[in-house]
Amino acid sequence: MTLRLNRRHFLGTAGAAAAASSLPKRAMAATPMTMQAAWINDAEFAGYFLAMDKGYYTDEGLDLTYLSGGPDVIPESTIIAGRADLALTTPDTTIKAIVDQGAPFKIIGAQYQKNPIGIVSLVGSGINSPADLVGKTLAVPPVNVISVEAMLKLNNIDPADVNIVPYAYDPTPLIKGEIDASLDFTTNVPYTISLQGVEATSFLLYDFGYTTYNDTVVVTEEVLNTKRAELVAWLRASRKGWIENNVDTTVWPPKWADTHFAGTGRTIDNEIFFNEAQKPLMENPAGIFAMTEEGIAANLSALAEVGINGSRDMFDTTLLEEI
Secondary structure, three states: OOOOOOOOOOOOOHHHHHHHOOOOEEEOOOEEEEEEOOOOOOHHHHHHHHHHHOOHHHHOOEEEEEEOOOOOOOHHHHHHOOOOOEEEEOHHHHHHHHHHHOOOEEEEEEEEOOOOEEEEEEOOOOOOOHHHHOOOEEEEOHHHHHHHHHHHHHOOOOHHHOEEEEOOOOOHHHHOOOOOEEEEEOOOHHHHHHOOOOOEEEEEOHHHOOOOOEEEEEEEHHHHHHOHHHHHHHHHHHHHHHHHHHHOOOOOHHHHOOOOOOOOOOOHHHHHHHHHHOHHHHOOOOOOEOOOHHHHHHHHHHHHOOOOOOOHHHEOOOOHHHO
16 A cells, blocks of 8 residues: 555665565466556555456456565666566656656556545544644654645645654554554555554545645656557556456455465455545546546646646656557
8 A cells, every 4th residue: 555655755776676576476468567566465456456366467468467565665666677667656756756867757547546645543633634733743754744744835734833753654653642643544544543442534635735646657758668558458457457346345355365465464354444445536537547637737736835846748648548
């Protein structure tokens, strides 16, 4: 699921990413295609699991290899190393890599139209907006501090007025009252907290000015030029999987208890909650993965607030027109 958030940061080596990736899951078909996920197997990737299990990639003539992610996997490094044809990333890490390192990336789609990362706190904390964070202790993963500070500045709040401390994707300090709030996936963590007998609330950074996509579909320029038809096929099959998953978000997670979700340590009820909570964040009238000119401009504007100055040509919307 990513922060886990920007939980995957490009600054690292391709070799480290190659060593860290886990074993692939395969769905046999004709033309090889490998995708690198952004995190460990959970409902964040339900549409792809469904498309694999129902043979939608096979129907498109693809022999798909699915690589799961994790805290030590850098998706962009995987495609630079040539171990995957496409990767799910966050736009800040991808565009920063293009700007700072000359990485030959193109963003060809976006799973989340609204980034799921947000501020999570306990009900009764009084934290319902950025202004409520003043004087409070907020735990933030180190790679995400820049995003939080941008959100605060966009709301005329001096980041120095918020006590920002490191966060390691563990809600225990919040539950124990050691911190007032944390930055995490709003689609999942509130449910995890509820299992401890307390109720959480949250708000998105997106809703307060930090308007970025998440799980952007990224390829290298070489793959875009040499495997365009296969990328369009992947987008078409993946969209079909997501459409079917979103018809009833309770149906598929139980089927994956002993397959895709095995060993994650989370309950299937948690995955069902996640699957439903993410649905409105993915919706776009033009379809799953669509990137409008307004959406792209909003991303570039938000990233500019943190000194990442991207440009429109880093996005390629033409493949979506061929689905």
